[in-house]
Amino acid sequence: MRREANHHRSTRRAVAVGGVLLSTVVLGQVALSGPVAAVPGLLIRTTVGPSNSVAKSQSAVCPAGTTVIGGGGAITGSGLGQVGMDIVQPLADAGLYSVTGREDPNGVTGNWAVTASAICAPTPAGYQVVTGHSAMNSVNPKFLELSCPVGKRAIGGGGAALALGSGSSDVLLEDLRVNLSSVTVAGVEAGNAFADNWSLDVSVICVDPLAGEQRVTVDSVSSSVVDRSVTATCPAGKRLHGVGGEIVGGEGQVRLTELRPTSSTTATVRAATDENGFSGSWKVRAYAVCAT
Template identity: 85%
Template sequence: MRGQTWTRRTVALGGALLSAVVLGQVALSGPVAAVPGLQFRTTVGPSNSVAKSQNAVCPTGTSVIGGGGAISGSGLGQVGMDIVQPLANAGLYSVTGREDPNGVAGNWSLTASAICAPAPSGLEVVTGHSAVNSVNPKFLELFCPVGKRAIGGGGAAVGSGASDVLLEDLRIGQNSVTVAGVEAGNAFAGNWSVDASVICVDPLPGEQRVIVDSSDNSTASRAVTATCPAGKSLHGVGGEIVGGEGQVRLTEMRPTSSTTATVRAAEDENGFSGNWKVRAYAVCAT
């Protein structure tokens, strides 16, 4: 596609990124402004107790510029949404969920959401991979080329086949994305790594980042929504757990309308005695 550059890297996920079952596309809204032809797509997968992935696929002629996912059902604090990644060359956003090593008795499902548009000016996706070792926690920041802005991205925390390392942060800065991972309960004995991707474009009209925190306390779960100002539309989503010490898992981080990004998290089955909060990032433009 003319004027569009993909920086592509093949990521070895140790078999954890599973083939997805896509049950259908649902548009959250019609085309909106800012990036011409901006559209939202979401898919909901089967409800069962096995590790699984779910893809939200962009329409033909459009590219993925952001997205996210959610977990619904039983054992929310024991199911890790540990891989949330745009697959640029495939035009989709992919989410993978896995139970912790203790397993969950009930069923749960995955929702994947994609923000799609005809390729914006300067569209480029940069990906990276941390070292594979036992250092805890891990942080990986990727930068856009000079002059470009970060509007979306993705991340993964990869250990064994279970959710024994957690994707804790996906922070979207003005020209970078930072991914943070932490061992579940700060107690994983093996080696692990984090992946990151940043979706970059030329500056957008009226570009603005809205960052909103939830309450900071010791309740078992919480959620927060970042809303774009009037006249602006959502172009990218990020989220972060502040505190939690490896005992809190992201259960939702996705666009919930054409103007809102919602982030949720829940403590694991052992609970967490300290205070923590979640933070939502919305990249907005006119």
């Protein structure tokens, strides 16, 4: 996994990526919150997909008249440390946020499900989604930072770790950091042991600066437990607009199992070790982009 010192290894790119990253959208039960303050009409939409043991994608679709400004997802069920959220991406043209889950090469005997959450709102001033991708090669780990146009702020984004020709979760999406005007994505090979080529994709959702904009970052404790979570909460009077998270110190043996808005004011990040366990100390970090 990426260590904190590796922040300096991030690579800046600003190239366009066309097309839709996900080929399958499985809509499940929908929960829709009411409007909250800050960006007018801000709401969170969540969908839960089927529980089984096959690779699957789940999308939360924003209602008509709104667009996606952030979001995330979660894996629930069996074998959490063996199921990777390989893709957590906003698809602005379709007005949705999609999450893909796949098992590691060893597989999982039980069933698991994918949850997708989208933060939706009427299109904010200056709204723009910028996408980019890294080189497809065997370099491990990888880092990719993508910036907003000058004068705009990053309030959300997404990322993907994509292994060439692989049907399993051989590479891990470990970081999705929402910085002031950029998004940084990091990936690592599972167990640092994938021999083929792979790449990273990144999306950054940019808008004009928001009133009372603030980023709240919260770290969990650092130890060698098998499962850990942390929640970042917006200050009183502010609402959640974007979500980010990362694993610190997992060395390719810890997977993100949750990175999503859990209320109109909170962002939760959770991770779990793989079936081999991990004796080193690691922690998770949650980012909440808040505004009034």
